[in-house]
Amino acid sequence: MRVAVLAHERFPERAKTAVGILRYADHDVVAVLDRASAGTTVADHRSDFDAGTPVVEGVADAPAFDALIIGIAPIGGGFDDSWRPDVRAAIERGADVVAGLHYFLNDDEEFARLADDYGVELRDVRRPPDDLTVAEGVARELDCEIVLTVGTDCSTGKMTTTLEMVEAARERGLDAGFVPTGQTGIVIAGAGIPVDRTVSDFTAGAVERMLRERADDHDYLLVEGQGSIVHPAYSAVTCGILHGAMPDRLVLCHEAGREAVHGYESFRLPDLDRIAELYVDLAEGVAPTELLGCALNTAALDEAAAEAALDDCAETLGVPAVDPVRDGAGPLAERL
């Protein structure tokens, strides 16, 4: 699929989705739309990106594409009206539009009418399907190995770790698929269910449904986890994913040095080995699992401190520990 990615005035630092698509998606990115840096290429911004991908002013300057993806998410998830001409032009060129905003394109009268006129699809990935049901408890019977990233907290790198592991697995010739559960991952993957927006009774069922749809296509399914099992607000989603996915193995994601729950600072994080044990015990009540490895976010540390933190973590947990951003997820993929 050829895609154009809208990232006006935010590429690359504040365009997490756009960067994720460039780095991990199977899509052929024909252009990034950013009026603030039009005339450059994406390689001018990140040296590992493809210099063949231009940054352009708007849809009019982009080569042919099948879908326009909104690659930025302002706080609050609103739609910025300055994007309207590009969305309109994309539809008029016969392209689908994909967005992970709280504002649903399908509820926008102009876009809905235009999409109808031009026979294109508006995909609001933050809206869960309305035919979800409770889990049947069959993930363990699927003919593929399931690996789930779990965390000590929110924002510890679960999506990045999962995507890096998929990439590293593919580099090693393994047939690995990515199962997204949050809106950024879904936009990157082009499909998926935002598990944190489903009816609570259907949390595990939503994950199970994605696994059933993808199990025949891959030998390994790597599931993006959410939240943490000891999070005062989000643990329901974490637990539903854990039991809906019935992972054969877990990768524990942690930010080096974080000691309290982000945004809930009065809640201390349990020790790393304690939380790992809790994940394994909780999973085992439904389907046994084991720890494959640990992904440590060491962005705040210098190289020597990062090295020491990784060693410490590996010793505590008795499994390999890597920083997938610093070093890639090779050592984790090798354990598959």
Add this chain to the structure above:
Amino acid sequence: MRVAVLAHERFPERAKTAVGILRYADHDVVAVLDRASAGTTVADHRSDFDAGTPVVEGVADAPAFDALIIGIAPIGGGFDDSWRPDVRAAIERGADVVAGLHYFLNDDEEFARLADDYGVELRDVRRPPDDLTVAEGVARELDCEIVLTVGTDCSTGKMTTTLEMVEAARERGLDAGFVPTGQTGIVIAGAGIPVDRTVSDFTAGAVERMLRERADDHDYLLVEGQGSIVHPAYSAVTCGILHGAMPDRLVLCHEAGREAVHGYESFRLPDLDRIAELYVDLAEGVAPTELLGCALNTAALDEAAAEAALDDCAETLGVPAVDPVRDGAGPLAERL
């Protein structure tokens, strides 16, 4: 509040909600509507019920009341059109109507118009409020003791145990309030949030909101749990309630002899002490708790076997074990 309870052709055996209201609610039940046994009193059906409460043919024969409660829930949660004349008549008498059905009275054109004309409220308790948010993590700071019933499975007696404990606590002069989380409990209580129907991210937040609203009114809040932390489909809801409520103490509910998850028979239940430990460990990751006691459903056993099962259970867990239906929840309430 004076209420009439609709239970046509199902009272008392197949009218769990109606029986629950008669047994546990604070309401003054002026009549039960059941055309199949009109002319009797509720005491003719259950000897511990009040002979002053008549069973009548329909609303026309009922004394004055403030609300009509739908006290039965057919499989699928539909509205039986044979109830329509009673709902209509109740509205025309100026009474509110309360229902826990999947079919929303507010979406029924006739009822919505009538309710508007007569200035009465239609309360669809299965519809969560639309302004729910994520939990703030403050339940532990509330000025009351919180007790949560948790289970080894669905349908192990969590609602009944919670209601029996509230009753037993009140008999002992304690100021205990009931916090319902499912539609039957909510109809019995007259208010509450159906936690299994909220957006998954708001599961803990929904429970926390109910606790904050009620904490100033009671010394003890007894929260009705849902599902089980090792349920392949419903554990998300269980975990959200556990962390949203931050209970000081837990009561573990189990059906004697049940060895597999109901409806998911390939999943064995963990040993009772193992599951109790898992609940305490999982809760502790957010707020420490301890086991107060065990409620065992021994309905399938004779008295001697029930006695033996209770002894066994108490020894395994090291806390009092009772069958609240057989013996009441006195020994649990005494531990408050």
